[in-house]
Every structure is written in structure tokens, then in C-alpha cells.
Amino acid sequence: MPAPTTPPPPPLRDALLLAAEEEVGERGIGAVSLRAIARRAGVSHQAPGHHFGDRNGLFTALAARGFRTLARRMGAARRKTPADATPAERVATLGVGYMLFAKQHPALFAVMFRPELLDADDPDLAAARASAFGVLFDEIVAARATGWGRHHSETALALTCWSTVHGAVTLWREGTLETFFPGIGDVQAVAEMVTETLNTGLAAEAGDAAPATTRRS
Amino acid sequence: MPAPTTPPPPPLRDALLLAAEEEVGERGIGAVSLRAIARRAGVSHQAPGHHFGDRNGLFTALAARGFRTLARRMGAARRKTPADATPAERVATLGVGYMLFAKQHPALFAVMFRPELLDADDPDLAAARASAFGVLFDEIVAARATGWGRHHSETALALTCWSTVHGAVTLWREGTLETFFPGIGDVQAVAEMVTETLNTGLAAEAGDAAPATTRRS
DNA sequence: CCCGCCGGCTTGACAGTGTCAAGCTAGCCG
DNA sequence: CGGCTAGCTTGACACTGTCAAGCCGGCGGG
Numbered sequence A, B: 001m002p003a004p005t006t007p008p009p010p011p012l013r014d015a016l017l018l019a020a021e022e023e024v025g026e027r028g029i030g031a032v033s034l035r036a037i038a039r040r041a042g043v044s045h046q047a048p049g050h051h052f053g054d055r056n057g058l059f060t061a062l063a064a065r066g067f068r069t070l071a072r073r074m075g076a077a078r079r080k081t082p083a084d085a086t087p088a089e090r091v092a093t094l095g096v097g098y099m100l101f102a103k104q105h106p107a108l109f110a111v112m113f114r115p116e117l118l119d120a121d122d123p124d125l126a127a128a129r130a131s132a133f134g135v136l137f138d139e140i141v142a143a144r145a146t147g148w149g150r151h152h153s154e155t156a157l158a159l160t161c162w163s164t165v166h167g168a169v170t171l172w173r174e175g176t177l178e179t180f181f182p183g184i185g186d187v188q189a190v191a192e193m194v195t196e197t198l199n200t201g202l203a204a205e206a207g208d209a210a211p212a213t214t215r216r217s
Numbered sequence C: 001c002c003c004g005c006c007g008g009c010t011t012g013a014c015a016g017t018g019t020c021a022a023g024c025t026a027g028c029c030g
Numbered sequence D: 001c002g003g004c005t006a007g008c009t010t011g012a013c014a015c016t017g018t019c020a021a022g023c024c025g026g027c028g029g030g
Helices: A011-027 A034-041 A049-053 A055-080 A087-104 A107-114 A123-145 A154-174 A176-180 A187-200 A204-206 B012-025 B034-043 B047-052 B055-078 B087-104 B106-112 B122-146 B154-176 B176-180 B186-200 B204-205
Strands: none
Touching: A011 A034, A011 A055, A011 A107, A011 B204, A034 A055, A034 A204, A049 A055, A049 A087, A055 A123, A087 A107, A087 A154, A087 A187, A107 A154, A123 A154, A123 B176, A123 B204, A154 A176, A154 A187, A154 B154, A154 B186, A176 B106, A176 B122, A187 B154, A204 B034, A204 B106, B012 B034, B012 B047, B012 B055, B034 B047, B034 B122, B047 B055, B055 B106, B055 B122, B055 B204, B087 B106, B087 B122, B087 B154, B087 B186, B106 B154, B154 B176, B154 B186
8 A cells, every 4th residue: 555545656747847947947937938848848838737737736846845855954954963053053054054955946946935836725835835944943942942032932033033044045046135235245154144143132232241142162 | 407318207107107016916926917007007018018128127117116115115214213212223113114115015015026027237226226225224334333233244234134024024925924823913013023033132142131122111 | 359448648729928010190390 | 391200009920828629558347
């Protein structure tokens, strides 16, 4: 009874998703068409429609795949952080991982947060998205249990951290950051800057003589 | 010599931009077409092309208009803050204004940050965008001069604040926030939550007995 | 053995799209 | 009065997403 419900998925499905990712990466999300994807995969113009129903169906499947690899990537990043890392560092590592993912898989990231391309109520997409977010949320809950950000609700912490990295990488992708902060550098630099600023706290410094620092060394 | 370079712009231009905004608001950014905009404005299918060159030309003009009203709105919000407000409050007010703008003008906001719809090197768009960002940046520089966030560069502060509010409102618009934080409330509530969390500082609390607070009362 | 069926994919058609090219018309200047 | 130009229309074309029907090879039951 390995998988009576899902017989081995036809390889064409995966080939189409791969072709879609490549096409988005080359032409850009605004100029991609189902027919071009089909051409790239070497099949008929309607093959995507056959497998995914319609346009949104294909992009939904692609986004779900994106959320799954994001979850995997963040999980791996978390596992690789040294055991003696501070809670702030652990959360920051996850944030940097989030932003690096967006750089390494621009086509996936472009689709994942474009609601008009997605079936909002697709259960597979919802599950994939939840699993990715769960990695972040679990880490924040664990960090808060050690005192980090303990004066805020878990909701407020997760919301703010996620918003910051998501906003930063979104603006970076558009080239907006490079326009307003010339020479600001790569995503890595941007990521470290925002995570450090967020972690250190702003208002607290106005009254303190020494800044509360994030790094141990 | 009032305006020898720009003769009074034909009213149809404005009518088309208005029709475009309405159309985006109703059908959504993904389903809007030049022909539908022309129909709504009661003109021929090629009138938009005549005035704006092509699809991106129209959306670029619309985005520029959006950045101008955003700049105006943030300027007004800044002028309305009480004279005895703390620097942190002044910056937070601007952030909340940014997010409220996105709620009140969803169609404009949708176009403003969608690079594949815009002519990246349009000077009018660049100027409008810079003026909006300038309001935020000036406020942050002024706040930092009083000690707020003084251990960070102006770049780091502006980048982090902007990223946070931009990310929060982006995620909110997609409905993602309501999915993961059910009952989190309106943009206003989200905005106050992230600005307060950002202002208070996280890591600082791990070592301090009392939280560094943002509010005076 | 053969016949029908069914999943996987193709072919054909259609309305709708963005854009190029040419045409129209009203108002102005000489 | 003749021609020019700005502002808009009309016509055409290639391309898109999607609906409908068709093809075909392998499988199970008689």
C-alpha cells in the first residue's frame, strides 16, 4: 500500500515545474506564459493545463514547492548553528537564511508571495507555507523562553521579525535598496544589518550609556 | 512662461489614470487590461497606448502619482504629530501612516512596488519615489540627532524601519497575516504592534530587569 | 485472443490581449 | 484658404489562456 491515492506522479509534471521555474527566472514573472513553458519542456501547448488545471494551478504547485524547500533550508540552517549561539543569534540566522533563499531561488520567491497567481485555498500550498513559517515560529518561541524579547507576545515577536526580513528582501529584490543606499552591498550584508538593528533595540539606547549588544565576542 | 514645456495636460490622461486605479481596485492587479481601462473611460482601445506609450508607461505614471500622494500623506502626518512627541513616536507615526496609505489606496500600492510593471528608469517615477522616501529619511535623521538609535548608522535605521513596515503591510495585504495570526486585527493594530516592538528593542530586554519603553505615559 | 476503457497527452478552435501602422478630424498659423 | 499638427480612432496581427474533442497505448475481463 505504498501510495494507492497517488500513483507515481508522471515525470512530465516535474519537468513542467522545472521549465516554469527556469522561464520565470529568465523572462521574469511578468512575461511568462504557459505556452512558453510548454515549449521549453517540449510538449504541447495544453500539457500544463492538463496537469495543473489552469495558470494558477501551475503557479500554486510551484509556490508550494518553494515553501517546502524554504522550510528545508531554514531547518538546515538552524541545525547548523553552533550549540553555544545566543537566542538572538539563532533567530538572526534564520532571518538571514530566509533572505539568502530569496536570492538563491528568485523565481520561486517571486511566485510564493504573489497572491493573484495562487489558488488561495489550495491545501497543499497552505501546508507547505505553514511548515516554513513553523520553523521560524518555533525558534522564536524557544528564544523567548530564554528571556529574549520576553516583554512582547510571541505573536508580536514573530510578526515583527518576519516583517522585517520579508520587507528587506522584497525591497532588495526590486533594486529599491541599491537606489536609495548605493553600495549597501549584497543580501547578506543587508540581512546582517537589519537583524542586528532589530535585535539591538532602538529606543533602549536613547537612555543607556552602552548599547545592548547582540554579539557575544 | 508658465509651462512652455508641458502644455495643459489633456484631461483624458487623468481620466485614464483614474479608470486604471478603479479597474485595478476592482479586478485586481493580475486581471487588469488596457482595453478594459479604455472601455471604462469610454474611449478607444488604443487611447491608453497613445498617451502612455505602452502598458508599463501607464502603470509607471500611476505609480508616480501614488508615490506623490504617499509623500503628501506622510508629510501631513508628520505635521500633525504633537510637538511634545518623542522621536520614537514621530518615527512610529510615519510608519503607521505608510501602512494606512497602503490600506486606503490598495490599487496604487499594488502598482508602486511591482517592478515588472514599471519603467525602471523613468525620471518622474524616480523623483516621486525619492520624495516619499525623503520624508521618512529626514525624520529618522532628526530622531537620531536626539539620541534615538544613535548606536546605529542612519542607513541601518532607515533600512530597518522601512523594511519592517513595508514587510508587515505587504504580508497583511496578501492575507498571510490573518492566516497565521487569526484575529490579529486591522492594519492599524498590526502597525502599532510592529512599530512598538521595533522601537522597544528585543535583545536589550534579555539583560534588563525593566523593559525599555517607548511610550512616555 | 480481443474488445472496451481509461489516463496521458495532443490538436483545434475561440475570445481576449498589447502593440504597430495608418487614418481621421478639428483647430490653428501662415 | 491650404496645410500642419495634436488627439484620438480604426484596423490588423501575433500571441495568450482555456474549452472541447480527438488520439493512442497499455490493462483487465470475457
